[in-house]
Amino acid sequence: xxxxxxxxxxKAIYHLNQxxxxxxxxxxxxADYLVIAPSTVSNMLLxxxxxxxxxxxxxxxxxxxxxxxxxxxSVLRKHRLWETFLYEKLGFSWDEIHEVAEExxxxxxxxxxxxxDELLGxxxxxxxxxxxxxxxxxxxxxxxxxxxxxxxxxxYKIVAVKNSSAAFLQYASQIGIELEANIxxxxxxxxxxxxxxxxxxxxxxxxxxxxxxxxxx
Amino acid sequence: xxxxxxxxxxKAIYHLNQxxxxxxxxxxxxADYLVIAPSTVSNMLLxxxxxxxxxxxxxxxxxxxxxxxxxxxSVLRKHRLWETFLYEKLGFSWDEIHEVAEExxxxxxxxxxxxxDELLGxxxxxxxxxxxxxxxxxxxxxxxxxxxxxxxxxxYKIVAVKNSSAAFLQYASQIGIELEANIxxxxxxxxxxxxxxxxxxxxxxxxxxxxxxxxxx
DNA sequence: AAATATTTTTATACAAACCTAAATATTATT
DNA sequence: AATAATATTTAGGTTTGTATAAAAATATTT
Numbered sequence: 105x106x107x108x109x110x111x112x113x114x115k116a117i118y119h120l121n122q123x124x125x126x127x128x129x130x131x132x133x134x135a136d137y138l139v140i141a142p143s144t145v146s147n148m149l150l151x152x153x154x155x156x157x158x159x160x161x162x163x164x165x166x167x168x169x170x171x172x173x174x175x176x177x178s179v180l181r182k183h184r185l186w187e188t189f190l191y192e193k194l195g196f197s198w199d200e201i202h203e204v205a206e207e208x209x210x211x212x213x214x215x216x217x218x219x220x221d222e223l224l225g226x227x228x229x230x231x232x233x234x235x236x237x238x239x240x241x242x243x244x245x246x247x248x249x250x251x252x253x254x255x256x257x258x259x260y261k262i263v264a265v266k267n268s269s270a271a272f273l274q275y276a277s278q279i280g281i282e283l284e285a286n287i288x289x290x291x292x293x294x295x296x297x298x299x300x301x302x303x304x305x306x307x308x309x310x311x312x313x314x315x316x317x318x319x320x321x
Numbered sequence: 322x323x324x325x326x327x328x329x330x331x332k333a334i335y336h337l338n339q340x341x342x343x344x345x346x347x348x349x350x351x352a353d354y355l356v357i358a359p360s361t362v363s364n365m366l367l368x369x370x371x372x373x374x375x376x377x378x379x380x381x382x383x384x385x386x387x388x389x390x391x392x393x394x395s396v397l398r399k400h401r402l403w404e405t406f407l408y409e410k411l412g413f414s415w416d417e418i419h420e421v422a423e424e425x426x427x428x429x430x431x432x433x434x435x436x437x438d439e440l441l442g443x444x445x446x447x448x449x450x451x452x453x454x455x456x457x458x459x460x461x462x463x464x465x466x467x468x469x470x471x472x473x474x475x476x477y478k479i480v481a482v483k484n485s486s487a488a489f490l491q492y493a494s495q496i497g498i499e500l501e502a503n504i505x506x507x508x509x510x511x512x513x514x515x516x517x518x519x520x521x522x523x524x525x526x527x528x529x530x531x532x533x534x535x536x537x538x
Numbered sequence: 539a540a541a542t543a544t545t546t547t548t549a550t551a552c553a554a555a556c557c558t559a560a561a562t563a564t565t566a567t568t
Numbered sequence: 569a570a571t572a573a574t575a576t577t578t579a580g581g582t583t584t585g586t587a588t589a590a591a592a593a594t595a596t597t598t
Contacts, residue, residue, distance in 0.1 A: 109555060131576055144556055146577055163563065163576060194436035204430045213421045219411035326585060348546055361586055363547055380546060
């Protein structure tokens, strides 16, 4: 059984290796993401590779092994099911669920998670629009098109958000960004990537950074 | 905020100091209960008393301070609410809920526990018949009369169980011991304290140890 | 009350997960 | 290709929670 810390490393490696083109994941990037010292990561990588959870050799690229990937997906499944529970059953808001789910995802009980899934009606997506991995490890791809890639003049539907920080989600809700909302791009400013959008009948300007964290279809 | 280990010590001290007549709680008993070395307990007691969570001096009696009691009750509240959730909402059986609740009780979120309480309909008792402490720390006393104290010839109702181990609860369910069940004592054997009982229309003999773990009214 | 037994504490150590600072490897620049 | 810059690892420490073994305090027995 992986410890909580180990599970968090595997989850981080999983996320950072999603749609990464070009350069491979290495120690510093992982350390930055986890907000811990690179030396700590270096030690942990050794341990994880001894346990066969990652493929890694000194000064090399970091990637999950099959068994590491399996654990990462099961933690992701737990995280997203708990988020759905908090949102659907306990009335938590969008921006409150991530933090609590970060704790709940490490509870060890297969039965708990199976029954929770059942209670929630075997949901396919969590409240942020992210797909929930199946018990057997099957997992839909996350959406690919972000609002920052959207074409001027076209209409889109918001299908998910990339970032789950309270700060982002609070702002997002405030300006009307929510799943299923219809959105269209009026114009984009090349200088800073900011764009004028039409949402809820309101016209707004949002920064590129916001646009990069909204998936549309 | 107390760590998980600290919370577990406080909980243990709380339980061991319930209806204790005569000798006071000391290091060895706590170590036995927690299944760890007495030296470890000795170190932790120092830390807990420095933090003001227990009253304790070397070689002396161990008791919770007011703030320690508050934490113990809040953990107990969380434990019992989670047990109720697992039983009522997820269909766990009597003997499966304790173990998982031991993990869930350490999740830190006031909102989570308030909303959970609400979802469950503000229950007063958990599935083992134990009272659930209120958010303000109000707490009913646990039942006092065990089956082993019951009088021969009288009829009782089962109101709670003392022990939450899977082994005990599985046996208990198997012979028909469940909350609200009517039970009467046919005879008691002075030699070993075993007793013949009438339960569910069936006559059975149970050991003193079992009888001590069943509360009746 | 002295001797013995038991309980509790202290001293020392270990594993997990983190840190800072120094050493070494790799990568980029001139 | 040599040097400089950057990334990574290694060495040595800290904290939390645990353990064993030895020392000290308390309790029991004769």
